[in-house]
Amino acid sequence: MSLPALACLPDALQPLALRAEESLQQACAALSEAALAQFNAWPLARREDLRRVGAASDFVVQQGLRDPQMLLDLAASGELERSLGSGEMRQQLRDWLAECVDEDELSRRLRRFRNRQQLRIIWRDISRQADLIETCRDLSELADICIDLAYQWLYPRLCEQFGTPIGRRSGTPQHLVILGMGKLGAHELNLSSDIDLIFGYPEGGETEGVKRSLDNQEFFIRLGQRLIKALDAITVDGFVFRTDMRLRPYGSSGALVFSFNALEQYYQDQGRDWERYAMIKARVVGGDQKAGAELLEMLRPFVYRRYLDFSAIEALRAMKQLIQQEVRRKGMSDNIKLGAGGIREVEFIAQAFQLIHGGRDLSLQQRSLFAVLDTLRDQGYLPAAVTDELRDGYAFLRYAEHALQGIDDRQTQMLPDTDQDRARVAFIMGFDSWHAFHERLMHWRGRVDWHFHQVIADPDEEAEVAADECVGGEWLPLWAEAQDEEAACRQLDDAGFADGQTAWRRITALRSGSQVRAMQRLGRERLDAFVPRLxxxxxxxxxxxxxxxxxxxxxxxxxxxxxxLVLLTENPGALQRLLTLCAASPWIAEQITRFPLLLDELLNEGRLFKPPQAPELAAELRERLMRIPEEDLEQQMEALRHFKLAHRLRVAASEIAGTLPLMKVSDYLTWLAEAILDQVLALAWRHTVARHGAPRRADGSPCDPDFVIVGYGKVGGIELGHGSDLDLVFIHDGDPQAETAGAKPIDGAQFFNRLGQRIIHLLTTQTNSGQLYEVDMRLRPSGAAGLLVSSLAAFARYQESEAWTWEHQALVRARVLVGCPRVGQAFEAVRAQVLGRARNLDTLRSEVSEMRAKMRDNLGSKATAAGTAANAFEATATFDLKQDAGGIVDIEFMVQYAALAWSQQHPELLEFTDNIRILEGLERVGLLPGEDARLLQDIYKAYRSAAHRQALQKQPGVVSGDQFVDERRTVMRIWRELGLS
Known part of the structure; x- marks a missing residue:
C-alpha cells in the first residue's frame, strides 16, 4: 500500500499558502513577541509543510488563528514531525483532565484537546508524515480515550449523587460497558467521522450509599446521557465526536442502556442481518473492559453462525440495494463511500466472507479490513491479485476520503464541485490536475465495482443480460424513423396492436417531445436501446x-x-413486471410515473410479491432511518414517504398477482401505517423534547412518552385500502399544568398540543415524494372545535357525558395504534366502560337509524334514493358500494349497533375492532344466526374486494345497479330484522 506523495503546490493554491503563513505569523505577533520569535525560528522543512498544509486545509489555519499557542506548542514538542508513542496520547488527556472541577470544564478541556489532536493528525496526514494506518489509528485512539476518560471522570460523581450501582446477583459495583461500532470498532476512523456506540451493563440491581436509590438501568441511562453530552454537544469550542446511538436495540425508540441479559435476548430473538453486519466490528472502547469482553463473547454466536451461512450474501446484496436506492434518490453518484465502486463495496466483500465462513474459520473473526483481506488471501478465499487490487483500491479511496475531509474537518465523502477544492484534493493526492486524479479514481472505482459484482451480485444477472442482447432488434427501424408511417403502422398492426395508428402517434409523440429533445447524448443512447425492448x-x-x-x-x-432506463434495459424481468402491473392497474402506472424510484422494487420478484410481516416492516423502517442523521428532518421525511410508496406498491402487486387475499391486503396496509406512525411519533417526540424538555406526570416524574395515537375507522378496524386516509385521535396522560424541564419550558397541555401538531406536520406535508397520509382528526372530543390532543381524563369525561351515539359507534372501531403501553391499557379500559354500559335499545335503534338515514341522504346515489328506489337494481342505475342501502356502511352500522346493544352482557364483543371478527363474536354468543353472520362476512368481503379493484383502476367505488343484487337484499333483510329502519 503505497503512500501518495504530495504534488508540487499548483499556482492556484499559492495565494492560499502565502495567506495562511502570513495570517499565522500575525496571530503569533498579536500573542507576544516570544511567540513571534518562536514562529520565525521554525526550520525550513516545517515552514514548507505549513505552506502546503495551509493551502490544503482551512481547518488547520482556522485552529492556528484561533489558538496560535496551541500550534506553537505542538511544533515545540516535535509532535508535528513524529508519531506518538504507546499510551502517550492517553496520558496527555489524563493530565489535561486532572484539575477538572465540573462538567462545563470537562466539556471545554475535551474539546480543546480534540482540536489540538485533530490539528496534529490532519497536519501529518496532509504533509504525508503519517500513512493511512497511523492516521486511522490515531483518530480511533483519540475517540477511545475521550470516551473512556470522560466516563471515568463522570462515574464517581454520579455515584456521589445517586449512589453506586450494585449487581443484584453478584453484590459488586457495576460499571458501564461502551461498545464502539463500525470504523471506531475496527480502529479505522476517518478524519471527520462520527462514532457509533452501544451501552450495556452486566446486571440489574439498585444503587447504594444514598437515601433514595435508583434502579441500575436508570443510573446508567443518566450516566450515558451525560457522557453523550460531554462528547456530542456543540459549544463555542466545537464538539469532541458526533455520537450516534441508533445501532442499539430498537434504535432511537429503545432504551439508551440495556443489561447484558436484555442485549443477549434481543439479538437472539430479534437481531437482524444488518445488526450481524454491524456487530462484526464491535469493540469495547470504554468502561469495564473485562465485563465487555464477556459481553462480546455472549454475542459471538449471533454474529458468527456455526454453519456455512450463504444467506449472508443475499442479506448484503439487499443492504447494497438499499444503499443504491439512497444514492440514486439523493444524486450521490459522486460519493466515494456509498457510490458504485466505493469504500462500502470493499467492506461488503470482506464482510460477506466473514459472515458466511466466520463461524467455522476463526481467522476471519477480525475487525480490521486490511487484516481480513490478508486472511482471504492466505486462506485461499480470494486470489492474491484480487486482494491486492482491493487493498490498493481501498487505500486510494480512504486517502481520497481524508483529503476531502481534511479541507474543513467536515464529514463528507462527496467529490467537490469548486475549482479550488478540486485543486486541493488533487494536490493532496499527489496529482498535477483534477483530471488526472479523477481518472485514477474512476479506475479504482471500476476495479472495486467489478470485484464486488463477482462476489455479491446475483450470478443469474449476467446470463439474463446476455440472453437479452438481441431482444427488440426488429423494432429498431421503427424507433429510429427508418420506416415511413404506413410501414410502421402495418408492423404495429401485424404485431398485435388493435390500433397501430394510435400506437404510432404515441411513439412519435415521445420521440419528438421536449423531454427527449433535451436529453444528453448518453441519455439518448440509453433511450434508443430501451424503446425497442419495450x-x-x-x-x-x-x-x-x-x-x-x-x-x-x-x-x-x-x-x-x-x-x-438502464435499470429496465439490463433487467428484462423488471421490465416484464412493470408492463404486467401497468396493464393491470392504471393506479400503479400513475404511482410509478410520479415516483420512478419505485422501479427499484421491480428488481426482486420474490420480494415484490411477498411483502414482509409486521415485525419485519418495523425493523426495515427503523434500519432505514438509522442511516440518516437525527437532525436531518428533510431526509427522514423523504425516507418515510419512500418506504410507504415502496411497500404500498408491493401490496398492490401482490393483490393483482393473487398472492394476497383481501383480508391480508388490509392487514399489510394497516401494519405499514402502524410502522410509519411509530417512527413519526418517535421523531416528533425527540424534536419536541429537544425544544422544550420532557413533560411531567402528576407525581413529577418525566413522561416517557405517556401518549398514544388512537386509530378509528378503517385503520382502527384493520381495513385500510390503497388510498385510505387515517382517522386519528391523540391522547396523553401527563400533567397539563406542570412545566417541562427544558431550555424553553411550556406547560404540559401546550407540549402535547405541539407534539400533536408536529405529528400531523410529518404525516401531511407534501415533499418530492408526496405526503404520507391524509389525516382526519374530527373524531376527537368535540370534533374540529375540540383540543387537538386530549388528556385521558378529559377523553373519558367526554365519552361518558357528552358524546353522541354516533361517536360511540365510532369508538367500536377504535384501537391504540402506537405509543405508551400503559396509556394504551388505560384507553382500552375507558373504551370498555363506555361501550359496555346499559342502553335503552329502542332509543339506540332510533339514533342509529336516524344517523344512517342522514348519511344516505347526503352521500348516497341521488338517482336511486341511495339504493332504495324501485330502479335501484337495474343495469342503468348505479350502486355506491359504501353508502347505498345494503352496502358497506349498513353492515358496519349493524355491527356497531350490536356491539353497543349487547356488550354489557357480552364484553367479549369489544375484544376486536374489525367487523369480520365482531360478526364471528355475535354468532358465537348466539346474537346473530350463524348463516346470517357468515353471509354478512362474505358480502362485506365481496364489497371491499370490489372497492379495492375499483381503486386500482382509479375508479370510484360505484358499480352498475344490477350487480350484488342478492347481497344487497340480504343486508337490507338483516337490517330490518334487527329492528333498524
Missing part, C-alpha cells in the same frame, strides 16, 4: 395498446434520469 415485450401482452398508453408517460418522465 415494444418487443409489449406485444407479448394481451393488450399491447393499453401497455403502451400507460408505460410511455413513465418513459417520458424518466427520460432525463436515464439510469432508470
Amino acid at each position: 415494444l418487443a415485450q409489449a406485444v407479448e401482452h394481451d393488450n399491447p395498446d393499453l401497455v403502451l398508453e400507460r408505460v410511455l408517460p413513465l418513459v417520458e418522465a424518466v427520460a432525463r434520469r436515464s439510469a432508470y
